[in-house]
Amino acid sequence: xxxxxxxxxxxxxxxxxxxxxxxxxxxxxxxxxxxxxxxxxxxxxxxxxxxxxxxxxxxxxxxxxxxxxxxxxxxxxxxxxxxxxxxxxxxxxxxxxxxxxxxxxxxxxxxxxxxxxxxxxxxxxxxxxxxxxxxxxxxxxxxxxxxxxxxxxxxxxxxxxxxxxxxxxxxxxxxxxxxxxxxxxxxxxxxxxxxxxxxxxxxxxxxxxxxxxxxxxxxxxxxxxxxxxxxxxxxxxxxxxxxxxxxxxxxxxxxxxxxxxxxxxxxxxxxxxxxxxxxxxxxxxxxxx
Numbered sequence: 001x002x003x004x005x006x007x008x009x010x011x012x013x014x015x016x017x018x019x020x021x022x023x024x025x026x027x028x029x030x031x032x033x034x035x036x037x038x039x040x041x042x043x044x045x046x047x048x049x050x051x052x053x054x055x056x057x058x059x060x061x062x063x064x065x066x067x068x069x070x071x072x073x074x075x076x077x078x079x080x081x082x083x084x085x086x087x088x089x090x091x092x093x094x095x096x097x098x099x100x101x102x103x104x105x106x107x108x109x110x111x112x113x114x115x116x117x118x119x120x121x122x123x124x125x126x127x128x129x130x131x132x133x134x135x136x137x138x139x140x141x142x143x144x145x146x147x148x149x150x151x152x153x154x155x156x157x158x159x160x161x162x163x164x165x166x167x168x169x170x171x172x173x174x175x176x177x178x179x180x181x182x183x184x185x186x187x188x189x190x191x192x193x194x195x196x197x198x199x200x201x202x203x204x205x206x207x208x209x210x211x212x213x214x215x216x217x218x219x220x221x222x223x224x225x226x227x228x229x230x231x232x233x234x235x236x237x238x239x240x241x242x243x244x245x246x247x248x249x250x251x252x253x254x255x256x257x258x259x260x261x262x263x264x265x266x267x268x269x270x271x272x273x274x275x276x277x278x279x280x281x282x283x284x285x286x287x288x289x
Contacts, residue, residue: 055101055102055103055104055107055125056077056100056101056102056103056104056122056125057077057101057102058077058078058079058092059076059077059078059127060076060077060125060126060127061074061075061076061077061125061126061127062074062075062076062077062100062103062122062123062124062125062126063122063123063124063125064109064120064121064122064123065120065121065123066118066119066120066179067108067119067120067121068118068119068178068179069178069179072123073088074088075088075089075090075096075100076088076089076090077090077092077097077100077101078090078091078092079091079092079093080092080093095111095112096109096111096120099111099120100120100122103122104122104125105122105123105124105125106121106122107121107122108120108121108122109122116179116188118179158254158255158258158259158260159195159255160190160193160194160195160252160253160254161194161195161197161202161203161206161253161255162191162194162195162196162197162208162252162253163196163197163198163199163202163208163209163282164196164197164198164199165199165287165288166208166209166252167191167194167196169209169230170187170191170209170243171191173230173231173243173244174187174188174191177244183244183245183246183249184244186246186249186262187243187244187249187252190249190250190252190253194253199282199287199288200282200287202280202282203255204277204280204282204283205255205256205277205280206253206254206255206277206280207228207251207252207253207254207255207274207277207280208228208252208253208280208281208282209228209229209230209243209252209281210227210228210229210233210281211227211228211277211279211280211281212225212226212227212228212277212278212279213225213226213227213228213251213274213275213276213277213278214274214275214276214278215247215251215272215273215274215275216272216273216275217270217271217272217273218259218271218273219270219271223275225239225278226239226240226241226247226251227239227240227241227279228240228241228243228248228251228252229241229242229243230242230243231243231244246262246270247262247270247272249262250262250272251272251274254274255274255277256274256275256276256277257274258273258274259271259272259273259274260272
């Protein structure tokens with residue numbers, strides 16, 4: 001079966017689905033996780049019924065229509081052990097998987113992602129031949145060791161400071177991108193958690209738009225000096241990086257000495273370390289550049 005389909009009006013990016021379905025973006029709160037696990041255990045113990053009665057369960061595949069841009073995609077709902085979002089196998093314990101559980105044809109699953117909701121219409125539903133096995137130990141471990149109230153992503157990320165001027169301009173830029181564009185999702189995640197201050201009071205060691213920063217990639221040891229710019233300001237010099245690029249969105253709002261582990265489109269995690277803020281417009285008195 002083909003997992004991903006292209007609609008006449010648009011294209012679905014596999015890496016975007018990886019971000020939406022991954023708990024790295026917005027893990028389920030403990031109360032919802034425990035509720036889902038109890039529901040799954042009940043389903044596993046019960047007799048198998050027609051999908052028209054149960055709706056989507058682990059082991060089911062569904063064709064979804066993204067109501068924001070009318071793109072279509074086939075996804076299969078599975079338990080965490082079989083999860084592979086980039087291949088279309090979505091964990092029932094992920095935000096998207098939890099929203100799909102129990103939904104039937106004609107119903108809408110909504111994922112509240114940061115500052116906006118994403119809505120998917122369930123168009124078709126089918127069951128695979130061999131449903132995945134449910135492991136009660138997953139439930140037992142989760143009950144004994146509930147997730148902290150703080151999300152996993154927040155727990156690992158350094159504080160973020162943003163200029164109100166940068167935020168206004170970036171909001172305008174994001175509104176021009178498709179709702180499930182991977183670059184938009186990652187940058188929105190950063191903007192959502194940032195502390196917003198006026199340009200006049202931005203600390204002099206914070207990476208803002210049009211700042212020049214020396215960075216290091218700890219995995220490889222590579223160092224480079226880059227200027228963080230808007231996409232329209234990119235050129236062929238090689239010393240500028242767009243705020244929509246993975247490295248660019250990771251740098252925005254960091255301080256000298258910070259390190260962040262950033263998800264790449266391939267699904268890998270790339271550590272990025274800020275060694276030195278060479279130039280900052282606000283520090284140079286250019287508050288409205």
